[in-house]
Amino acid sequence: MIQQMYPQVFHDYQYELNKDMHVSAAHFIPHEDAGTCRNVHGHTYFINVTIAGDELDDSGFLVNFKTLKKLVHGQFDHTVLNDHPAFQSGRSDDFPTTEAVARKICEMIQEELDRLPGKPVCLQVFVRETPTSYVVYRPKKVKNNG
Template sequence: MMLQQIYPSVNHPYAYELNKDFHFAAAHFVPADEAGKCRQLHGHTYYANVTVAGDELDTAGFLVNFAVIKRLIHDRFDHSLLNDDSESFNDKDPNRFPTTEVVARTICEIVQGHLDGTANRPQCVQVYLRETPTSYCIYRPKRKAGFDGS
């Protein structure tokens, strides 16, 4: 069971906002000398909050099914070595190292990839990813043209 937590809110123009909390256990290492101890293989229990927003509900009355968000991320990353997921991460491009920042962005990209295939097309507007009790990252994708109604 996760404790209730208040997350930083993201401004958006949508009528609905859905938040899904979940966690997953995964190992990683950061393949850069500047990473210090994090260059060594180690693991975390990551706590994530995914925020999806939109104006239209689907045929089930959902913005998106909570279970779908968890399945997309938890089933993919739980009890894995993130570095082995070559579709998401690699050890050549710093923008694809499995750092907290990149994992948060990747979660957003995976969720948005699913949402783009739905009829109501909601947007993943924020991913909050806690790596340790004292360290977390927030990723908010840049808004697309017309996102704010302009």
């Protein structure tokens, strides 16, 4: 695996966890300005998730890596992103662009994190669509447990 450095998120939490994943998925952008991306095509998305918090769970984890992989890889790998309800609102900000994919992953992960006793937060989701193009999504309002 190639080691990659990511844009850094500055925070005051004691722990920061990063999880890398690959997801192979197809999509199309249903808008005339998308050019050839209006056609169904696929990518091997490279995803990095940054989570932070101050409290570890009973197993000594901030978040179990397996949980994150199941959430993201388990839902999106080898699928057509347009088929997922998250991308079917018809609103342009929900078209499965790299920007929306990063945002949806962040929202999905945060929903799961909110169920955990330590209330960790998803600070950043990095999604590389091609070797030369990537998006970083950071939610504007992040809960501060401290």
